[in-house]
Amino acid sequence: MSPDPVDAPNAPPDPPIMPSPQDPRIYVAGHHGLAGSAIWRSLERKGYRHLIGRRSSELDLRDAPAVDAFFAAERPEWVFLAAAKVGGIKANNDFPGEFLFNNLAIQNHVIDASRRHGVRKLLFLGSSCIYPRMAPQPLKEEYLLGGPLEPTNQWYAIAKIAGIKLCQAYRRQYGCDFISAMPTNLYGPGDNYDPLGSHVLPALIRRFHEAKVAGAPSVTCWGSGNPLREFLHSDDLGDALVFLMERYSEEQFINVGSGQELTIGELAATVARIVGYPGTIHWDPTQPDGTPRKLMDSSRLQALGWSPRVSLEEGIRGAYQDFLGHQA
Secondary structure, three states: OOOOOOOOOOOOOOOOOOOOOOOOOEEEEOOOOOHHHHHHHHHHOOOOOEEEEOOOOOOOOOHHHHHHHHHHHHOEEEEOOOOOOOOOHHHHOOHHHHHHHHHHHHHHHHHHHHHHOOOOOHHHHOOHHHHOOOOOOOEOOOHHOOOOOOHHHHHHHHHHHHHHHHHHHHHHHHOOOOOEEOEEEEEEEOOOOOOOOOOHHHHHHHHHHHHHHHOOEEEEEEEEOOEEEEEEEEHHHHHOOOOOOOOOOOOOOOOOOOEEEEEEHHHHHHHHHHHHHOOOEEEEOOOOOOOOOOOOOOHHHHHHHOOOOOOOHHHHHHHHHHHHHHHH
């Protein structure tokens, strides 16, 4: 009797399951960060199965040879470039060289490796801080480079502008289908709550929670409380970016925002209420406010058929539960 093919010593291995054009191999750079993890969740919800991620301890995106070897081995067909060195006003002010150099290195290596290794499509994730400090509101894509940047985050902004321009240049010179999206202020599961490196919303969550636990009668926050800000839940961002990857292919970058804004003072009061902090909020005007107003015009994205789903109230409640989980 002939041996069963499964047991035959010389039986060829089963061929690898190759992704179809509709289910490509997808590398999410920064997949454990706030934006990257949201992209990953959105891809999973939509049924994409061939997802690739590496922690920074496994792949240092500042190391060009390591990035090249990764692309040669994994052969991703789509790339979401959400990896970056990020932080709030204080971190940007304190470490300008790190913010500029590291972000330039990360994005240059990933974008160029994507070109050389035949990536079919790449989405570069920027930031609303790319716009001039005193640009007209709401912020339209064509306002880029129309005036001076906000000094407190110019180092990060300059790197992101360079990333946009590199994607545009590679599209023009090499025909690469590389697109860019600029999100507004993000928050959600997996946010950074470090008191020295976090953005305003997670910083407020931590500040009011600690004051509540300590029974502090008041909390002092930076600035005047008057600047206006727009916030987008990270899961809304993840869905928007997958939507763009599937449907958008233009040189012009595209804004991703919620379309709703409130003052930092109103945000602080909302966070304090959700956290359950009953004390007084004081403001320290000797500390920087940052850009006075920063509302994105997301009409181009909305015209394509996308809109956000998570309300700010619902999102902050979920973010606070996420913070509590990190404290356990």
